[in-house]
Amino acid sequence: MKTQIIEADPRRRAPDWRQQLDIPVLTAFGCIILLLILGSFYSSNFLSPEYLLQQLKVGAFLGVIATGMMLVILLGQIDLSVPWTVTLGAMMASAAAAHGPVGDALAIPVGIVCGLLIGLVNGIGVAYLRIPSMIVTLAVNAVAQGLMVAYTGGFAPGDSASAAMRYLAAGTILGIPNAAIVWLVTGALAVFLLRRTTFGRAVYGIGNKEAAAYLSGVPTQRVVMVAFALCGALAAFGGVLLAGYAGKAAQSMGDAYLLPSIAAVVLGGTSILGGRGSYIGTIAGVILITLLQSILSVMQIAEFGRQIIYGVIIIMMLLLYGREKIAR
């Protein structure tokens, strides 16, 4: 894992991509292929391009949300405010879309900015007030929920998604779902941010040892705050896409994304303690979880069975490669 930390010398190029394919990522991709093969025994549809593209589209929402979650987990923190940030992004974007043509055009930015603000509160709490991230994001989640319940009156809001939101989430270009392209672009930006900018270096550094990063001249508090703000913005963007996909926002639409986003990041080999992990792993984790959920539902396994299998598989996979070293 040292490859990600050295590179202080600007003349050194990034390590060869082959060196970065570590065991967790390989295992995760191996499991994806295994899942597809198992699925194809059940029905040959699992290997058809239509099915796979459909999975990419569904996975894209989780992918965008998990990107933000990964930033925060790399810092050694966690963001539990994702559920209502997703919902808030979706609701605010739909609400803006109801305000005539100007609102319609601004719907997506409005949703994202609202998420950014939520993330900023998280970031200030974690970075400057030094409250454990698990607590402050939990409280902010409750506040976001309170805001949305008060705003909507507890019912599903009547506003529907703008045309642009629908196009981004449900449209296709040359047969490729736009949502997948959005994820691709988000992912590319995330990789650039993590691997090619000082900010990305600082994120890994802080995840390893914040005091050391601080002594090395990294403005650690600002970096943590920005990472949380980005996580909020990405979660809200995920919500905007979801609203576009479903046509409108709904209460607690984000609840189904908290645990999968954490699981996707961790299954992709990112250490929950921070400082270690690659974006390709997160991609593998997202695809793995999306496929798992899809195959379980196609096989018409009842909800209870899905929950059990889902939990057991996450534990099994982590036991394969997520174990901590013995500290002594």
Added chain:
Amino acid sequence: MKDWRFTLAEQRGTLTALAIFIAMFTLYVANHPAGFTANVVQTVANKGVLLALVAMAQTLVVLTSGIDLSVGMIFILSNCVASYLVAGSAMATTFGVVAVIAIGALCGAINAVIVIFGRLQPIVTTIATGAVYFGIALWIRPFPGASDNFNSDFADALTGKLFDVVPTSVVALIGVVVVIWLPFQRSVLGRTAYAVGSSELAAYMSGMPIRRAKFVAYVLGGVLAAMGGLFLTFFTYSGEASVANGNTYTLYSIAAVVLGGVSLFGGRGSAVGAIFGALAFRAIGDLLFVFDVDPLWQPLFQGVVLLLAVSIGSARLFQVRNRLELFT
């Protein structure tokens, strides 16, 4: 320094929680239309005891610097099991209660084994096992309901009043503290749990039984969460596998633990503090009811209070002389 000052310093978190609770409760009772009557106290106690038990469960794990995100699901699972087993004759009911507690202990033991021997992070482990426990709950109780010959007399006895004054649930809670918490805290295992939370390495170097202490902490956590589930069954006369309920209790248990002065980094705090934290948190929610606030604003109010409460801890930042201390 005199002895009592040490004791005071040690109990500061608990006493603060007690003070918050008394303030909130006084405010509540003073504004309640019925005033300070046995019935009002009984209602408050019954609602509070549920969260108090789950918060105690969370405390045990948090003391070892872990976190149990499956408490809510163990709570729900035991609620569903109890809705079948707390039925029939006195013998059968007793067996049912013991069986439910045993199932809670088993859930805790599974968490413990994965965390201790699987060496996975508690947070990811319990997210996954929580999904499994919820799956099982949904399996045995797909629709809300209860056994036909549910022992409602027994349930009434435990949720009623002793001598028409003291709520039985509070007596039961005190019983749990005396039978489970105090012996644990005073035992070698309990001291080890604290030591592990402060510094696992130091505890190891001192030759303390780390693994056994962690194991017992998780198992007792499961037992306490199961007791919470039992009480939920006594109040509602039924079992319901509800994700929302499980998640709410998990989140509230963390909030109660923080309000109760238990450090999330482990090693500091007490389950008694968590109980007062839970009661205070409930009282905050109830305040809105007596002040006749629109229920729609309740989640927002609760969230803001939670956010403010967790921000109080950052007052210690004013004492920091060396900025490097922030990062340790």
